[in-house]
Amino acid sequence: MRQFFKEVTAATGAYSHRHPLTFLLEVADDIAYLNADLEDGVKKGTVTIQQILRGFEEFPDHNRVTAACFNELKKKADRYEGQEEAFIAQQWLASNVRGQLINRSLEVFYDHYQEIMEGNFAESLLDVSEAAQLVQILQNLSRNYIYTNSGVVESEIAGSQIIASLLDSYIPAVLYYDSKAPEQQTAKDKRLMSLISDNYVGCYRKNATGQDETVKLYLRLLLVTDFICGMTDSYAKDLYQKLNGLG
Template sequence: MNWEKLLSLKRFGDTNKRLRKEQDETRLGFEVDYDRVIFSAEFRSLQDKTQVIPLSQTDFVHTRLTHSLEVSVVARSLGRKVGLRLLEKYPHLQSIHGYQANDFGAIVASAALAHDIGNPPFGHSGEKAIGEFFKTGEGKKYKDQLSAKEYQDLCDFEGNANGFKIVTENREGRQGGLRLSYATLGAFMKYPKESLPKKPSKHIADKKYGFFQSEKEAFLDVANELGLISRSDTDVSFSRHPLAFLVEAADDICYTIIDFEDGINLGLIQEEYALEYLINLVKETINTKKYNQLSNTQDRVSYLRALAINTLINEAVDIFIANEEAILKDEFQMALLDKSKYEAQINDIIKISVDNVYQSTEVIDKEISGYQVLNTLLKVYTDAVNNSYDQNPTNYDKLIVKSLPESVIVNEDSLYLRLLRLCNYVSLLSDSKAIMVYKKINGLSFNI
């Protein structure tokens, strides 16, 4: 891989090459990507989607939207710092092509902003609930009518693949989805492979998959334009775009440190753990006098959080630069922070969060309810749409189909596309909207 191709400004439908040195410096193409994500309806719905703690009324807790904004801020810093180092190593990128350090920051920030845009309601349990509907629930009846890869897309419904669908899918009047630059799309694709084959592998890019069969051609277009390395002669699997490692690092830093902070502020984790587990991250930068002057838990933990994030940003940048050539050859096979000297401390913090936050009663109750809500919606919608397509709908089916928005195309000849569109529709519901629709379907929303 080479950076000239990896930094492509191309967008879906372009017929002429976009050159960096010809860009308007007041509104760069990579910065336009950020704006398009921010103003999308799919991004706005994240304001009412669970990050970890569900439907909480406290100001402490992060939603998917606040998490995504924070990840994008960390990602921007990572990208800019890496950009400065890369331009020193490859000065022609700046002198000949016109790239600036901030371009790297804008690409990584935009991809990070969109990284959760495809996640269903109710956190990661939402993905599992959709998958279980097809794997073990009512949706299993469709298995024999789908190809193996189509069925696997549904059984392992993946927020990353759904996100790629959202940002690239052609719709009437909206060709190319959000029409993001290919560089940003590349950085967005943390798992550049299809759902099958599922191979045991230590390569970080094989952990999940990154696109549905419906977006296969769009994915190949992006991968080939960027010059990603093909990793299979028979199936679609490519190397990561190098900047995807920075998007992943930004996400890892935020959920490690900020979920820990949330747990402390909610009283699920003792405040004493904050200093005990963060001290090795902040001991070189902490101002003990300032820390001791802070009068409340929220301010003390906020101070430690800021220092810890800064430490991990610098650590991730150093690891990336030290391994940049291996990354370009697809010879670096782990997340950046897995190679960190702070790996033990990071794992300790994550374990505390898992035990005290992710497995708290409130979170488990949310996941139980989420399974029931999503299972009900999928059964009702898939039955109604497929009965209508087969021309034997009940009156109830007709009402359900009429309740769907016009953007949900229900008359696709492909069963796979009908099912995937319904999964996509359900995934875009906020937590509250999903519950509201569930109540309506179950006759619980009447005001008598």
């Protein structure tokens, strides 16, 4: 695997530094979660528009980014009074918050472009941007109203149990699949393998061709994680129940 790593870093020109695009990927991931968590929280009723506004008001000395988002939410709350709160939150996040987070991050990327390209920049774009205060407020709101909500916690625990159970079933099932000891694969293992989409199996076979047994085992384990990560929540729950005789 070390050789693969060297080949990838050489091909991308990153070598011992972070590739410049990873800064943008990191920001995209952070922004997606900041927006999705809060929007989902409003949709499920675990946080209200008034609580969001109070969360802003409790934070002293708003900078221009935070003030702009706060003022826009108040305007939208008045403009769309009587509408579902989820609609107001979605409008606000899509038209104001997301844009501020993206644009302020890009400003830092442009301002520190040379350092980033030379591998001399180690900060998160959001953390050193004008949106850092906004990020802190959004994180506080999620932490105070969403992550600690009993229903959310129960769902997380249930989800963790489902994922762990699926991994416990599928990891043994792939150990001897396409190996030098296929006879070690049990009938149950074969049936489990038959439930994996042909697309995932085809991708595995394409990448496993000509590889040694160690790499093939790694790719089979990756096949399992890709398969489970690609499931919708409802499909994962349904499969878990069926495999455990609960469906």
